[in-house]
Amino acid sequence: MMDVLYFAWVRERVGLPKERVETGAATVRELVAELKAREPRYEAAFADEGALRVAVDQELTDFDASLTGAREVAFFPPMTGG
């Protein structure tokens, strides 16, 4: 079980900001594959991996990152602060 968070247009496409997900995914990429298999809205949100960024437990990382022990995974587009 882990919290999965979505921000900006990823949040809009998925249709919610946060959900609790039951998963055995070992990596971020496996989690994405599971989500995409669920429903078309996840397909739409995760269609282009290159347009997405991911943080595991609030640290920026990449899609190969391990989810062992992870409590929170967040998906969002490239950041535009400042």
Place this chain on the structure above:
Amino acid sequence: MMDVLYFAWVRERVGLPKERVETGAATVRELVAELKAREPRYEAAFADEGALRVAVDQELTDFDASLTGAREVAFFPPMTGG
């Protein structure tokens, strides 16, 4: 006749901030030679040309600059504003 101004340590060595000088010097360098010939304090002020900067009519220039029509010449060390 022109006004000759001195700033910072040039002013301190010459001993005054400004004077009116009767000169027929055609260039800044000729004016400097005339001044140096006057008194040791000018010798001291103008000993090292490389350590000096010059402005003619309030525009930075160099020691080769013409004094034709000039009303004001100023000598000073490299600037240290900011």
Place this chain on the structure above:
Amino acid sequence: MDIRVQESPFAFGAEAEAFAARQRGMGAVVTFTGIVRDLPGGMAHMEIEHYPGMTEAALRKIAEEAQARWDLGDALIIHRHGRLGPDEMIMMVATAARHRVAAFEAAEFLMDFLKSRAPFWKKEHLSEGAQWVAAKEEDEAALDRWAPKEGA
């Protein structure tokens, strides 16, 4: 170090003044302020989303890195989120250092990393509709300037 993420406006002048006033032995203070630009077509407002928790940690990490790298007297980051109108201030940074080059470089470093590595997302609400601001390639490229160099 002073890091604030907030919805409410901040008083840029008072913050800048207070930041400069509390420095000792620093010869240079630089501030940067980001403002909502009124766009062609008319910006109704801007909405800034962020990732509570991660945002503060990311900004702190960026500021700590700047402080170590330039031996800063101090650094300040204030960044707003929520809804902002045209000409409202989005954020500010301030840096203090003994010399001007360090103060300028550190402020640019903070801005470059804040732009592309702090979890903020801007959505522009224009008269013809809303759109998420796309990240610019030049902003990502700006980070290269700060990559470790040989001998550095």
Place this chain on the structure above:
Amino acid sequence: MDIRVQESPFAFGAEAEAFAARQRGMGAVVTFTGIVRDLPGGMAHMEIEHYPGMTEAALRKIAEEAQARWDLGDALIIHRHGRLGPDEMIMMVATAARHRVAAFEAAEFLMDFLKSRAPFWKKEHLSEGAQWVAAKEEDEAALDRWAPKEGA
């Protein structure tokens, strides 16, 4: 464009705030403030001499060049002369531009030229005596960054 050479102190925060507030359509404001550094050995005070008339003209020319080069919204320069104590503010510049890189570059340009091309001279009065501040080679070298390049 706002150029001031004055003996009296200026209110950095209020000036920065007013400068930012009067911009329209600008996304970025940068300020730089130079402060009298308390030196090892103890700075009693600093004395700044300038060349009335030429100073204002030189600053105006530098600001005009920055404005043309980066299409600035506005530029501000305030520089004090006379006697200043430790931690007093010597001067400030502010620049406003649509984007951050232009605002930063223009502020650095103003500072680099102001340092070596505006007729100000600093004398430090330390506990063991007074000395004129020597110009630094690195300050002269900093101007090279702004030399016209091919294709520019």
